[in-house]
Amino acid sequence: MPITLKKIDQYYQENYETIIEQFSKFLSFKSVSTDTAFEEELLSCANWLMQFIKERLNFNVELIPTVTGKPLILAKNHCGEDKKTLLYYGHYDVQPADPYDKWLSDPFVAEIRDGRIFARGAQDNKGQTFFVLKALEFLVQQNSLNCNIILLIEGEEECGSVGIEKALPELKTTLEAADLLLVCDTGTLSPLQGAITMGLRGICGLTVSLGGLRCDLHSGVHGGVAPNPAIELVRLLASLYDTNLRVKVPGFYDDIIAPTEEELAEAKKAPITDELYKQIAGAPPMGGEKGKDFHLRRSFLPTLEINGLSSGYQGPGMKTIIPQEAFAKLSCRTAFGQSSKKIIERLESTIKEMAPDYLELKITDVEAGGDGVRARLDSPHVQKAKQLLKQVYNGADPILIWEGASIPVVSNLCKTADTEPLMVGFGLEEDNIHAPNESFSLEQFRRGLIFTAKFVEDFASEQDNS
């Protein structure tokens, strides 16, 4: 007899204290991946997680070493060759907790206030990974885990996913067994309505600098004569856009697989107005190419953003210099269909062409971090998830989201495993991920647990449509 949502909920309620205790332990590790000062904590966290999976789920667990030294956890059960296989991707590393003084409680000592659990990683992605683990544990306890599960939990999503990317080719044989990739590293728009993320953009970036002056020069002695790296850089950067803010890098809009009319119609259901956007962002949605639809710009078109600028004097008052150097940090979100590698190469060569030959051009930090992904509207997994989310959210239809953001490794995971993605997350804007006082609503955690347990059970019993 199939498990009811009520039964899973009952499990959550009865085991609440144990869940919180285990979850708090998971959150106590300072598994900050970007800072090597936390290297040992990262390893301790991985070890604890492996132990947890081994003991509670009785999975076979391996620590896959990576080139970056940040280990990847691979865990599997043995259900049967003839059973379906679900690949779950998550990460146990977190963003730095700085600035510490803005936290109301210790970021690595979980605290529950107003129905939310506060800690770094509470949502992103320890929280969302933990409800998945608890959902699987529930199924194991019930003897209801009737499919093969591959857990791939990395320790460096917050700092580039280089290790997992490099490890993927060796994992290909293992991953190819998967019939579906489940990712719970996304969110929904409101606590009243679930969401399925139907697309992600890819990402790439670089740092460009212009220099060559011997030092900062006196702007009176040299002004009008010495080439000014700051002036030349702003001219170079401005020349990357036309007057409508359309990116002028040749080929920048090639290979885009545009959304179908149906997809665009679904995206437009997002309950967001210019006024609401201004409340969220502080400014009206006037970025991106003029005249293009809000949803196209937000989810389906590539971007070229300046993420940082630096040159010369930045203190109070005036300092009359011609700065020795000027640099900018640029990054692109690439559209589904595009190659992030190709886009960054095109940007790099355009910059090289446009830079003045009398200054020194340096291009560094060139990174192509993954391509865009898109789920099919007619996927049976999406259909199933929609039905289930409706039940979990008391009858409210879920929304479909095409995210402008990226989870770099997802596209490569889909390619390596030759499978489709299903991205269902329970995060909310108010969770403050990456910011001080990150938290996760325990109600959303509960929904995540119920959704995952039921989805996996149903997945196991479905006919293979692949």
Next chain:
Amino acid sequence: MPITLKKIDQYYQENYETIIEQFSKFLSFKSVSTDTAFEEELLSCANWLMQFIKERLNFNVELIPTVTGKPLILAKNHCGEDKKTLLYYGHYDVQPADPYDKWLSDPFVAEIRDGRIFARGAQDNKGQTFFVLKALEFLVQQNSLNCNIILLIEGEEECGSVGIEKALPELKTTLEAADLLLVCDTGTLSPLQGAITMGLRGICGLTVSLGGLRCDLHSGVHGGVAPNPAIELVRLLASLYDTNLRVKVPGFYDDIIAPTEEELAEAKKAPITDELYKQIAGAPPMGGEKGKDFHLRRSFLPTLEINGLSSGYQGPGMKTIIPQEAFAKLSCRTAFGQSSKKIIERLESTIKEMAPDYLELKITDVEAGGDGVRARLDSPHVQKAKQLLKQVYNGADPILIWEGASIPVVSNLCKTADTEPLMVGFGLEEDNIHAPNESFSLEQFRRGLIFTAKFVEDFASEQDNS
């Protein structure tokens, strides 16, 4: 019988030790004007200098309070109503000595090495003011000071000269007596050849920022939708120049009094090639408006430079944000004939016009620091200085320099005193003014002393040509 150069030299040689001792005392005061931490040292320095002038020159000395609290020294002798009057302008404040660890000896303990005296202010402007004082002392001792002298020595040239500028109207009656303004705050191109600075540009500047976002935004979630302050700022800044780097601010080239053919021909005598320039600056002289002559760009045309840029992330690697804000520091050198105040107003209104209305524009630190000045080629004082410099430099003809730089208060001093300027300095590029290990060649100091003593003696005996 007129004093010979030899006799002044003899005085220098015989009093060398006393001169160095007094000069070293003057250099020991940490009279850093920009940092209030040094306020007491600045006052001690002013007091010592007043005492020195009183005791050694027997001048009447007053401390003129200023709105900035950085006192201005006014000193005068009483030679006679019918005598000519020379106004000397200098400053006793210095730049900060940072970075201290780059100094080979304590910046506030004078040390002589290889014929140079090392200390902060050794040249700029304690050194050049001190040879003037010693020259006057010599004339007083010889009973040969036959003109009225007005010394105006400020304590804030290195941080904006606001106090002296505001004090000028009240000093007008005193200053109007002057027949000539002597300034020794400039340099020459080589130790083999003297120089007269025939012109200075004016100066003005501002800080512009674009912001309005609630915080740094996620470049995936908001990219393509949120307006990017860094992109908008580089577009705004780039739009201030045409493709030839001619400044597009309306009226930016109005009111310029171009150099005469003779002046330009003199300016072109400066022994500087593109190759030499590249050695000095690190890059070839490709700044300023394309197609315009090097010397015009260097000395006679206004500039609009970006002195600083800042926005978003400036650390290593990539941070995928849309920065909350972006700002730039801009300054102009204005041409002779132009009003710095008018130019900065035009720049400000152009920026206001061009800024996008969906971001918050802030313009701060608006400063108009003085207009350009130019000395007349046919001035008898210039002619006299030329002859004298030739003698001081063993027969080498002096060069005439139209500086691209500014000494902000000079134009206003000329206007207030209704007099012409004579700018003769003995500084050299290797003095490292404003930098660590500032020094002044004692040979240049000696020449400065000889030149000043003889020039003042001759000035006193000339017929009034004004």
